[in-house]
Amino acid sequence: MSDAAEVPRVPRPQMGPTPAEPLRRPSFARFFTADAVTACGLSITVVAVDVLVVQVLEASEAEVGMLRAVQFLPYLLVGLLAGALVDRWRRRPVLVVSHAAAGVGLLAIPVLWALGHLTLATAAAMLFLVGVCGVFSLAAEQSSIPDLVGREQLVLANARIGQSRTVAQTSGPAVGGALVAWAGAPLALLVTAFSRLASAVLMATVRFDVTEAGAPESERHTPERSTPEQHAPVQGPGVLPRRGLMSSMGQGVAFVYRHRTLAPLAVSTHVWFLANSAAMTVFAIYALRHLGLSPVQYGAVLACAGVGGLAGALAAPRIVRRLGEGSTILLGRGVMPLAWVAMTLVPDASAGSVALLAAAKMLYGLAMGVEDPAEAGYQQAVTPRAMLGRMSSTMRTANRGCAALGALAGGVAAGLLGLRETLWVSVVVFILAALIVGLSPLRGARALDHQAR
Numbered sequence: 001m002s003d004a005a006e007v008p009r010v011p012r013p014q015m016g017p018t019p020a021e022p023l024r025r026p027s028f029a030r031f032f033t034a035d036a037v038t039a040c041g042l043s044i045t046v047v048a049v050d051v052l053v054v055q056v057l058e059a060s061e062a063e064v065g066m067l068r069a070v071q072f073l074p075y076l077l078v079g080l081l082a083g084a085l086v087d088r089w090r091r092r093p094v095l096v097v098s099h100a101a102a103g104v105g106l107l108a109i110p111v112l113w114a115l116g117h118l119t120l121a122t123a124a125a126m127l128f129l130v131g132v133c134g135v136f137s138l139a140a141e142q143s144s145i146p147d148l149v150g151r152e153q154l155v156l157a158n159a160r161i162g163q164s165r166t167v168a169q170t171s172g173p174a175v176g177g178a179l180v181a182w183a184g185a186p187l188a189l190l191v192t193a194f195s196r197l198a199s200a201v202l203m204a205t206v207r208f209d210v211t212e213a214g215a216p217e218s219e220r221h222t223p224e225r226s227t228p229e230q231h232a233p234v235q236g237p238g239v240l241p242r243r244g245l246m247s248s249m250g251q252g253v254a255f256v257y258r259h260r261t262l263a264p265l266a267v268s269t270h271v272w273f274l275a276n277s278a279a280m281t282v283f284a285i286y287a288l289r290h291l292g293l294s295p296v297q298y299g300a301v302l303a304c305a306g307v308g309g310l311a312g313a314l315a316a317p318r319i320v321r322r323l324g325e326g327s328t329i330l331l332g333r334g335v336m337p338l339a340w341v342a343m344t345l346v347p348d349a350s351a352g353s354v355a356l357l358a359a360a361k362m363l364y365g366l367a368m369g370v371e372d373p374a375e376a377g378y379q380q381a382v383t384p385r386a387m388l389g390r391m392s393s394t395m396r397t398a399n400r401g402c403a404a405l406g407a408l409a410g411g412v413a414a415g416l417l418g419l420r421e422t423l424w425v426s427v428v429v430f431i432l433a434a435l436i437v438g439l440s441p442l443r444g445a446r447a448l449d450h451q452a453r
Contacts, residue, residue, distance in 0.1 A: 020150075022157040027207050028148040034202035035141065035161055038099065039168035041195025043306070044188060045106070047176035047299045049127070050284045052109075052185035055295075057120050061285055065411015068281050070124045072407065074131035075400030079139075083393020084248040086139045087386060091147075094140040095203040102133035103196030106189055113186035135396070142392035146380050147208045154447070155320050155377035162313035162373045167306065177299020185295075252390025255383070261326070262382065264440030265375070266395055268433045272333065273399045275429035277406030278413070278422065279340055286419045287357070291346065297354060304358040305365035312369020319370060325378035326437070326445035332371025333434035337427050339364035344423040381447035 022028050053059045053067055086094060108126050112118040149157045179188040257263050287293045287301065312332075320328050342360035346353045383391045413422040437443060 020153060022149040022153045023160060025149060028145075028157060030202065030206045031141075031144065031148055032160060032164060034095075034099075034199045034206065036164040036168065037195050037202060038199040039165040040171075041192035041199075043168045043171070043302075044176035044179065044195075045192040047295065047302060048180055048185045048188040048192065050288065050298070051180050051295050052123065052189075053120075054284055054288050056185050057118075057123065059120060061415040062411045063120060064285060065281050065407045065409070065414075067120060067124050067127070068277070068407035068411070069404040071127050071131050072277070072400040072404035074128060074135045075397045076404065078132060079135055079393050079397025079400065080249040080252065080390075081245065082135045082139045083252055083390040083397075084245050086136065086143055086389035086393070087248070091140040091144050092203065092206060092208065094136050095144070095206075096200045098133040098137035098140070099196050099200035099203060102130045102137070103193045103200065105129040105133065106193035106196060109189050110186040110193075118186065135393070138396060139389050139393045142376070142380070142396075143388040144206075144208065145376075146385060146388060148206075152448075154380050155325070155373050156317050158376040158380075159313050159316045159373035162316065162369060163310055165309070165313075167310055171303065171306070174296075174299050174303040177294075177296040177302075180295040180299070249390065252387065252394045255387055256391055256394045259382070261440070261442045261445050262379065262391075264436055264442050265329070265379070266398065268333065268436035268440075268442075269375070269395065270398050270402045271429060271436060272336075272433040274402040274406040274409075275426045275433060277403035278410030278429070279426035281407045281410035282414050282419050282422045282426070283343070285414060286423070290419055291348060291353070291357075293354070301354065301358050301361050304361040305368075308362035308365030308367075309369035310365075312366040312371075313373060314369075316370050316373040320374050320377070324444055324446040325374040326442040328374035329371050329378075330434065330437045330443055332367045332374075333430070333437055335363065335367040335370075337430040337434070339367060340423060340427045340430060344420055344427065378445070378447045 023032060053064055059067060105126050109118065109123060112122050112126070145157055145161075146154065176188060179191065255262075256266050287298055288295075293301065316328065319331070323331070339360050342363065343357060346357045346360070379391060379395070380388065410422055410426070413425065417425075
């Protein structure tokens with residue numbers, strides 16, 4: 001494995017081979033179902049938390065930014081540690097415990113509200129706890145997919161997960177808006193809490209195709225189908241059985257930022273998260289308070305992102321086979337600023353304006369739906385299995401750190417510059433994220449030309 005390995009440029013578009021359907025593998029199918037349940041709950045959470053903060057707790061622009069930033073802080077505080085630990089621990093227990101603990105944290109919000117103790121501080125504390133659980137669950141999920149499917153199926157497997165998540169994003173916000181209108185934002189969070197608890201139960205049924213490092217012999221099982229990559233011994237530069245966690249975390253950071261194509265992908269993604277977090281922080285205030293959308297309208301607009309995301313995720317495998325992962329990522333990042341330009345131009349909450357807002361959100365979701373499977377599949381394909389947890393946590397820690405900074409900056413800028421002005425600044429930063437990919441070796445890169453072992 002060489003971090004500086006050359007990534008050949010493809011001189012002209014070519015269609016790669018069509019991989020087998022990953023959902024035919026029972027282990028991946030169970031994992032997929034658990035992830036889909038989590039996504040359904042999360043899509044309702046977005047609406048419920050936004051309404052809770054903006055309308056129920058009546059937070060100011062700066063307070064909205066601070067509360068959104070709190071949700072990203074766990075990635076800064078324990079992100080790298082989580083990646084190093086996940087590479088040492090068996091992943092199924094991590095998934096079960098993290099989902100269950102997140103469910104308890106979400107359940108505490110309506111309980112505190114019913115007791116009259118829900119404030120911005122207590123809501124922030126519970127969301128912080130949920131964020132800590134999310135750090136571990138996401139690191140384990142990202143690292144688990146290559147154990148459940150072959151490397152040639154990674155883009156399609158991530159596309160299937162992306163499709164289920166975008167279906168949830170399509171229906172969840174609309175359901176969330178209706179639940180908030182009917183029962184109130186705090187009680188709507190009960191649904192999301194129970195979804196995380198259900199996910200914990202479902203994750204307990206997943207059997208991994210690769211024996212995880214550290215698992216006792218009695219818990220090892222026969223894989224559903226053998227591949228050389230899946231049954232290679234867990235050894236090499238990614239495994240540090242005798243070294244400390246700090247050294248292990250440092251190797252993960254060095255691997256990402258010294259890699260020829262992962263490094264520009266990481267930097268571009270960090271910039272993207274900065275822009276997206278600032279824009280989304282402002283968008284909640286912009287839509288609910290400035291434009292005056294009702295919770296039902298707000299949920300319906302967010303649902304349109306899911307519609308676009310589903311279309312993008314369905315198209316992603318074919319686009320990747322034709323363009324390669326690198327150019328597909330560039331395509332998604334190039335479309336994203338156009339969506340935010342359209343959202344910024346919406347003047348009011350009239351029917352035509354809401355339709356324009358919905359169409360812009362659909363374009364936003366389309367860009368993400370195309371890009372996400374390509375990005376995830378590429379990262380997993382070029383990273384050795386023993387480094388997957390640290391790679392994903394290194395990326396995610398920096399991404400969420402930028403998201404926390406973006407949320408704070410967005411809230412402060414909205415108060416100082418105005419809502420639309422802050423959205424225009426975010427558009428410029430989105431363009432910068434696309435340029436970083438376009439001017440790097442990642443443009444045109446294909447995972448099959450640089451697979452890790």
